[in-house]
Amino acid sequence: MSAATDIPVIAVRGLTKSFEGRKVVSDLDLTVNRGQIYGFLGPNGSGKTTTIRMLCGLLTPDGGSGTCLGYDIRKQAEAIKRQVGYMTQKFGLYEDLTIRENLTFVARVYGLDRVKARVDQALERLGLDERACQLAGKLSGGWKQRLALAACILHEPKLLLLDEPTAGVDPKARRDFWDQIHTLAHEGLTVLVSTHYMDEAERCHEILYIAYGKLLARGTVPAVIAAAHLSAWSVEPIRGDGTEIAALSRQLQQRDGVDMVAPFGAVLHVCGRDEAALDAATRDERIDPRYRWSRVAPSLEDVFIDLMGRSQDNFQ
């Protein structure tokens, strides 16, 4: 049976997985549409990799059901694996083989047909053709990731599951990598990508924020920010050596009405879910001449820090 095109690429309900008696993914519902880029965000250990592995048939869920590419995630794992490109955090390339040799090797290991044509196409799609003869071991981190992505699309998957593909890669290379992801999405590929970088989150069509195994927020970046109902102030020290701002941060964290305090360089962001309570809680400090307080729009990072704090409270 082949996957129908009008149904969601991923449609799962109630996904649950425990390790050693501890729930790491809890009752997760997820629907993903074709040609879109979904960013999977959340603190370390929140269950992103586990979810990705359940979706592509590498791990069987303890509970829940659904389909990936039209195939049952419990019963048709092999069919799913054939149509999914999965890029793990660590790609095992052969350093003493060239880019082309690496791709040819991967194509042969997976028993693909038309090896040369597939490798040529992957090289071209990812702009690797001019470097095809370079040794993989001599590539920068960004180019290595691009090679890993090329290896993932050799079998022409319909869905890419990318697990922190740009961890440790410099900003320019990350931007280039994201341009590639967008090109692939334009060509019809659906992408679910986990990341810890806010700038990458902002390049997704939708983001999914997961903490302690629970999906806490999803939607476009503006929708996720709006749904958090956060009010925010930024606090800038006018004079002093910066030690006061650390003390101020500690003081404000204790106050009712202040839900989140986070430093961004020399500036402090102070947020609350109840605007009146936040304003009341910070009234005295806002007239302190050592600081300049300005009302700001909450950033995605503010929202994530707040969500993380809240989920931690629920978890403990």
Ligand SMILES: Nc1ncnc2c1ncn2[C@@H]1O[C@H](COP(=O)(O)OP(=O)(O)OP(=O)(O)O)[C@@H](O)[C@H]1O
């Ligand atoms: N095979 C396993 N056996 C036991 N525990 C596991 C196993 N795989 C994952 N875990 C645990 O499950 C939790 C969730 O891990 P997971 O890798 O899914 O999180 P993550 O959100 O991808 O984290 P990160 O952002 O650090 O990659 C972690 O506490 C991890 O230690």
